[in-house]
Amino acid sequence: MGTIPIGVQLYSVREDCARDLPGVLAAIARMGYEGVEFAGYYDRSAEELRKMLDDNGLRCCGTHIGIHTLLGDALEETMAFNRTLGNKYLIVPGLPAEYTHSRDAWLRTAALMNEIAEKIKPHGFVTGYHNHHTEFQELDGELPWDIFFGNTSQDVVMQFDVGNAMHGGAQAAPFLRKYPGRALTVHVKEYSATNDKALIGEGDVNWPEIFELCETIGGTEWYIVEQESYAYPPLECIDRCLQNLRRMGK
Numbered sequence: 001m002g003t004i005p006i007g008v009q010l011y012s013v014r015e016d017c018a019r020d021l022p023g024v025l026a027a028i029a030r031m032g033y034e035g036v037e038f039a040g041y042y043d044r045s046a047e048e049l050r051k052m053l054d055d056n057g058l059r060c061c062g063t064h065i066g067i068h069t070l071l072g073d074a075l076e077e078t079m080a081f082n083r084t085l086g087n088k089y090l091i092v093p094g095l096p097a098e099y100t101h102s103r104d105a106w107l108r109t110a111a112l113m114n115e116i117a118e119k120i121k122p123h124g125f126v127t128g129y130h131n132h133h134t135e136f137q138e139l140d141g142e143l144p145w146d147i148f149f150g151n152t153s154q155d156v157v158m159q160f161d162v163g164n165a166m167h168g169g170a171q172a173a174p175f176l177r178k179y180p181g182r183a184l185t186v187h188v189k190e191y192s193a194t195n196d197k198a199l200i201g202e203g204d205v206n207w208p209e210i211f212e213l214c215e216t217i218g219g220t221e222w223y224i225v226e227q228e229s230y231a232y233p234p235l236e237c238i239d240r241c242l243q244n245l246r247r248m249g250k
Helices: 010-031 046-055 074-085 103-123 144-149 162-167 173-178 207-218 234-247
Strands: 006-009 035-038 059-064 089-092 126-130 156-161 185-188 222-225
Touching: 006 010, 006 059, 006 234, 010 035, 010 046, 010 234, 035 222, 046 059, 046 074, 059 074, 059 222, 074 103, 089 156, 103 126, 103 144, 103 156, 144 173, 156 162, 156 173, 162 185, 173 207, 185 207, 222 234
Parallel strands: 006 035, 006 222, 035 059, 059 089, 089 126, 126 156, 156 185, 185 222
Antiparallel strands: none
16 A cells, blocks of 8 residues: 555644644644644634645644534534535544443444444545543443444544553554454554653654554554644644654655
């Protein structure tokens, strides 16, 4: 397969975005990123955002949105907004407790996400779920991640956040193997037991193994850098992350 493009989750530089979104997108493009994933729209219309992306030669590689934006009448509006953005990945980055407090709740959530995935598929969209660390801590004798992805269809994207999983005591590789073809977008986030400000390539993650799995069985279409701790200013951190990935041959 061809080289997997690298995007960045704008949550990494959220304060900069709030101050000067056009300037941040221009800086991200200059660094060499090919796309951005949104986590909020900074009071901009889809048309404004799309123009900023186009002006900088960037693509939208996803958006993090609440489950409520995929339900009822809100779904049509969400699809229209993202159609304008040129984005097909509608990713839920976390869920209220009523969706996750028990095994049965996770099973109901899985059924709901299956329904959403089926509704949006004819329109060219996919939906999925992004992990934090709690999905890898046992609930009723099973990992929530397995309850959810063991009961969702192939059409529900497994957006695996490598650093978050390690924070919960889990490695990415076993799950990339267990759910092949489902890691369409992967959050490239470092984890270090000794340095909470480690950038990509400076911590404990076995990146060569993860990249090999993504590029063979994962079905991965985007690597998305996310940095939530800062040894340098946030924009410099994501620049250094990308350069470290380049040194790894990405």
